[in-house]
Structure formats: C-alpha cells, structure tokens
Amino acid sequence: MAAPSLALEVFLYFGKLWDVVFWLISFMVFCYKGYNLPYPGNAYEMEFTYLFMYLLVEPPRLFLGSQGNKSVRAGPLWASMVLAGFVLFMHVYYIVAQTFVLRVDYWMNVISLVFLSAQFLLSGTQALDFMRGA
C-alpha cells in the first residue's frame, strides 16, 4: 500500500512560500527593468506577461500536487507535473533567454528551479508508486 510522501509535502509547502517571495520580487524587478532598460519591440510586455501566467498556473500546480500526495492518487500528481512544464519553461526562459537577465533574476529563478525539480521528481516517483500500489 503506497503512502503519502513527507518530503514532497515539505517541498510543496516551502515552495509555496518561496513562490510568494519570488513573484513579488520578480514583479518589482520587472518594474525596474521597464523603467531603466531599452527593450526592443514588445519584448518587455511579453516577458512581463509570463509572470502573470505563472500566477495562474503555479497555485493549481501546487494544489494538485499536494492533493494527489495526501489523497494517494496518481491523477492529480500527473496533472501537477503537466502544469510544471510551463513553469519549467518560464524559469528556463528567465534564466537563459529573456532580454535582460539581471543577477537577481538569475538567482531567484535558480532557486525556483531547485524547488520545481525536487517537486517534479518526487511527484513522479509518488505517482508511479501510487499506480503500482493501485
């Protein structure tokens, strides 16, 4: 019989707290960049939009992950991992490909990636366990 993962729940819990910090600081950094840096075309608007799309995707992802873990169901965990795809794309984009990568951007997104990676791997492991256990 498969059991919920404490490690996954810990990463989900602290990941949620970090996400609040990440979002608020990223918001302020984008305001700073919009005022001070010469963005070409509409790149700034596009990159800022990602941050708000993140706001739509990240809470359901964490909720589904936590719910799947606690209710020992693989379905929500798979859904959480699918949503993690966008979040992963966003963090990688912010680290590698955004128009101006500030040092603060870099470290904030690296930390987020660490949380995301741990959550993703643990979710995958748990989901497989739950499927075998079922």
Next chain:
Amino acid sequence: MTNTASLRTKAGRRASLLAGVLVGALLATGADAQAATRPTAESAGLNAPSTYGIDWTDVPTEPTKTVVKVTAENCLCDLTEGTCDANCCCDPDCDSNEKAQFTECATCVYDGANAAMNGKVCLPEGRSPPSLEYCLPSSTVSRVNLLSSSSLGVVEQRKADMSFLSQQLCIKDDNSASLGKYFLDPGFATDDILKSSVTLQSERFWNPVPAAASETQPKYRHNDTIGVVKAASEPLLPGNKFVLPGATFSGVCGWTNVIGYNMPLPASAASEDATCLVPIDDTLSKSCTTLLNAKYLVNDLKLAKTPGSSATPTEAPTISSMKYRSRIGGKLTDLTGTVPAATFTDGSGGSGAADTCNFAVVEAHYVITHDGSGSISSFAVDLVFADVMTSTRWSAVYNANGALADPGNPSSVRVKYTVSWKLSAETVVPRSGAPGYVVGAPLLAGTKDTSSGKNAVARLKDGLTIPGAGPDGRCSGNGKSTVRFGMSQSSSCAIPLSQDNLKTFCQGSGDKAVADYLYDLISVNGVLGGTTPDKTKAPGSSVPLPAQLMDGLLYGTLDSNYDLSAKTVMVAAWANANYENIADWKSCDATDTTDCATELTAAEQLTKPSGDSAMSWDETTKTCKNVAVGVNIDVLTAKVGHLDHAQSKVQRVKVSWNLADWTYTDFPWDNAADDRQDFMLKSTVHFVEMAQDAPEGVKPASPPILPTLPADVFYPFLSAGPAGGRAAASAAWCVALVAAIFVAWVTARGDDSY
C-alpha cells in the same frame, strides 16, 4: 621608445629636406622674377575640372567596402578630414593645444567625455550612446564599447557599482537584438523603389506647373491654367493665360508665374517667391509699358470664367484699394479715381518727373472669387503704385545742391504680386501652419485690442517684424523685415550721421523723429519735394531708434507719436490661432497667471535703457556708448505630437535691447558738420528649441500570445517564405505545435492510465 625616436628622426630629416627644397625654390624664383604677362591669346572653352589630388601609394589594389556606422557615438561636427574643426570637441584631429583655442563660453558646462571642455564652446556632436550597467568581474575593463548584433548599433557596456543592490540589478546576460531604434542601411536600391518613392513624394519639392484645360472641359480643375479673354485691340498676357511677373534665376522679373486655378501665389506662407526685381537702368522705359503697367495687369485683364476659347469673360477686376508709395521712405497714401496706366517721362531735367516711370504698379494683390465648382465669378485687386526713377535720375537727385547723403545706388525696384482664392462669402486669412508652424512662415503676432469689454488680437498682416532696410540700405520705418518661424535671423540697416549729428543724438539734443531725419537727408527741396535739408538736425533719442522704426512695437513706454507703443503684444503659440479668440494666443502659468509666456505686456516690453546702460558721449574717442541699435528676440519653440509628424509651437518669447557703441572714425579730412558715416542698426531673432523629455503616452503593441522564437531556430534549414524574423518564428511555432500534437498522439495511453 626606440621606434618612436627613429620615426621622429626620420620625420625631422624629411622636414629639413623639404625646407631646403622650398628655400631653393624660392631663391630660384627670386633670381628669375618677372612680372606675369597676359596669355598671348584668349579662347573659349571650359576650365579644367577641379579635383582633389590622389596619392596613389595610398590607394589599395583591391578596395574593401568601409562599414559605415551611423551610431550615436559619431562625431557630427567633424566635417573636415585631416584637420581640426573649430569648436568640435569630439574631433579626433584636435589636440589639446587646438582645443585650448576654442571659443570661450563662460556658461558652458559639460559632463561625460567633454567634462574637460568646461568654459569652451562645443558644437553639437549627436546624442550620447546608450549606456547599460553590466555585471563584470573586477578584473575586466570598466568601460568598453561593444558592437551589438547589427552593424549600426553600439552600446556602451559599463561596470556596475559594487554596492549590494547594484550588483543584484546589474545585467548578467542580455539577449536583446537591438538596443535602440535605427534606420538600417537598405542596401541596393532598384529602379522600382525609386519610381515608387518619387510617386509618394511628387509635388512636394516645387509647385506643379499648371496645365492647360482641354477645349471641351466645362469647368476648371485645380491647377488648370486660366484663360485671358481678348477684346478688340486689347493686349494680352503671354500665351493668352493669366500670368504674373515672377523671379527668374537672377531675381529679375519675367513672365514666369503662371497662375493655376485655385492655386495661391505664393504657394505657401513659407515661400517668398512672389517678389521680383525690375532693373531701373535703360530698360526701365520698356518695363514701364509692360511689367509695371496697370493696362496689362488690371485695366485690360479679363479672365475666362470657364475653360475653352468661347468662354464668357469676367469683368475687369474690382479695385479694392489703391495706394501711392512715396519714393523716399516708402510711405503709403490712399488714391482715388480710375486706375492710371504707367507712363514713362523721358529726359534728365530738373523736374521731379524726369527719367521716371510714373504710376508703376509695384504691388498687386489679386483675390479671385470662384463658385466652388470650377468657375470663376469675379476678381478684385489691391494696388500699390510708385514713381520709379532710373538710376541716372537717382544720381541726379542725390547730387543736387543740398543733398546730405550719398546715393546708395539702387539698381532695381522690387515688385510683388500675390493671388488668393475664395468662395464668395469667405474672408481669406492666411495661416502660418496648421496647427504647428511651418519653418519659414511668418511668426504670427498682434496687439491686444479691447472693445465693449471684449478682447481680441489686432493681428499684424506681416507678422512680427524687426527694423529693416529700404532699397538703398538705409533704415526705413516702412522697410521692416518679417520674422520667419524657425529661421534665426539678423536684420541690419544704416543711418548716416555726421560727427555733429552723432554727438547731438547721443547727448539727447536731437529733435527729429528718425523717419523724418532720413527723409530730409534725401528729399531735396524742389526735386522730390519736402523740406530743405538742415545739417544741424539730428535724430531724437527720447525713444530708442529701433522703437521709432517699429512704430513703438515692443516698446513698453507710452508715446503718442508711436501707435503701437505700450500695447500688449501677443505672439501666437500655434500657427492657426484665430485672432478673434484671444485665449488661443495665451499660454499662462497655472500658478502665476500674470506670466503668459507668449504675451508681452507693457511691463514686460522694452524701456529706454537707463543707469549703466544709458547712452553717453565720449568726446575723446568720438564714441556714443550704449546705443540701442536693435532688438533681440528670443523665441523658445517646442515640438508636440507624433515623432514622425511633430508640430512646432512657440513656447515663450523674450525681448531685449541690442546695445553697441557707435564711434565716428575721425579722418583728418572729414568735416565734423558735413561728412556723414553710416552707423548700423542691427536686430536679431533667435529660435531656440526647447530641451524636451522623451515622448510620453506611447501605447505599446499588444503582446503576442506565443513567445517569439529566433528566426534561425531551424538553422541550417531555411525558410523560403517572406523575409522577416517574425514570419519565420511564427512558422517555427506552427511546426512545433504540430510536432507536439503528433508526439502526444503517438505516446497516448488508454483511459485507465491513472
């Protein structure tokens, strides 16, 4: 060091050798010195073309194209290769010694690369390059110019400050393809591009030539030539068309202004091509019967109401006004009666009319009324006549007994013709732009007028004016110079004064208005009329001379002799300001409503200089100090509107006196009472562009739903579709989406996979 010393030694040897050769050449020249002789035979032919010499040792065998970088870092004032351009601080050819000789400017303060040039004039160099703070390790250079991805954009990479916050907000990496907006070099231009560009720009460079209407055409179209209908034995204008004299390349009048239907003359307020010159030499007698004759221009002029040879003619023009312009001073007097045809009086006798074209038309302003659908209804004309004397006659007048000034030798008379069009009920009031000023158009100005408790602007037809010269170069109250928007200008004219005149004027004992003084210098009694010149008279100085010549405009002290003195002067901020709505002419400070930037009340206008600036006479140097020789007008302008179509407006106007010292050059042979020297009045207008912040209110384009991928994402596979990174990126997204759906379909499990 060794290499440098060796080079210097070589250079020194070369210099010595060159000096030796030059000295030898000079000595040789001196030995065989002979006066130059005229060529043995003159012949027709073209001069040899003048080119710069080519040093073929510097010419490469296989030339490579120079990459032109049109960047912000260019030095725009460096206009001469190989030598230092004066006051160009960024010119790499200028060494420190040359820069030390640049013009002094006590108020000039610079930062950046020109910080060392404080106190000197630096010509405009272009904008400073964009500068960004990068996270660079301490070991690297702190400032470096790096080429961006395009060959045109250059950005300065600067090391960020070492504080914690700056270190977090510095740029770790950038993926910006462009760091500013540039015109890229478009490369090869095809013939089709030229054709399409010419089409887009057609009729912008000069006025289109009016074209003849077809015989069967019932109505005129815009810019059709207008026929002149011939009556029995009446003379016609050239080509049976309505043609007015205009300037040829030399400025002399010819029949060049073909009038097109509904096309005004001049074509815009900014152009001055409605005037031309008629020589007053031996050809004046002929001009008197043609160009200057009211018979052709008014009396026998009947326009065809519609195109075609059988068109109905209009009546001869209605005379709206007739004025006579005096020969000296140009004063206008109203005339009544019928329009006189010009006649030439031959002979060089003593009477005033000899060698003179009497009643020459020197100004004709036509207003043509049309019905709005291609037919001419009627036309009217304002006329100015003058008696135009030949240059021979001018000399005779000046040399007559009692003349107090040299002739000034006028060689021509300037004539002016304008045409405006209106519908029957319209009143034509020209603008200087809509809404912003057109460069070269008159600066709209007027005086505040009040009636029944209501305010309006009495708009000056010539716009704001400054004192100018008459045809002989002397100052004239009726020879003002119009201030034209965007064109900084200076206007000078001469006032002849003897030493005694200057002293009397300077000490404030003169009692003649300057216009009367100038008139009496020339208008010798019995020749042109007027009074006998009195050499003891001098111009009065109770009102400064420029204010006298401008009839008191911009002079803040009330004087009953000058109509415009102490009147509030308004300058229109926008070029289409309605003179009946005074609110359009004001732009007052929100807190201090007495400060209306373009409204000059009497208190803000000029007053007679006093105190340290008061006029004073120095007997030792024969100098009159602090003479108000003109007005300085500073006009602050600003741009409003879209960058591609910015409109210019006037933000603020300020006036001040131009003070100068007048020194009588005391030659031993000069007679203090009789010998006059010319003293110059000089007024200036400066148009200064306001330093403006970056444009505001830019609405960015909507962000794309999908992020843009690089155009070369599928490199080395290339797209054959339309050029452009955005198209390629869109295609890349479509392919990626299809691929993702395909992969999802292939790897899909059954519905019991959870």
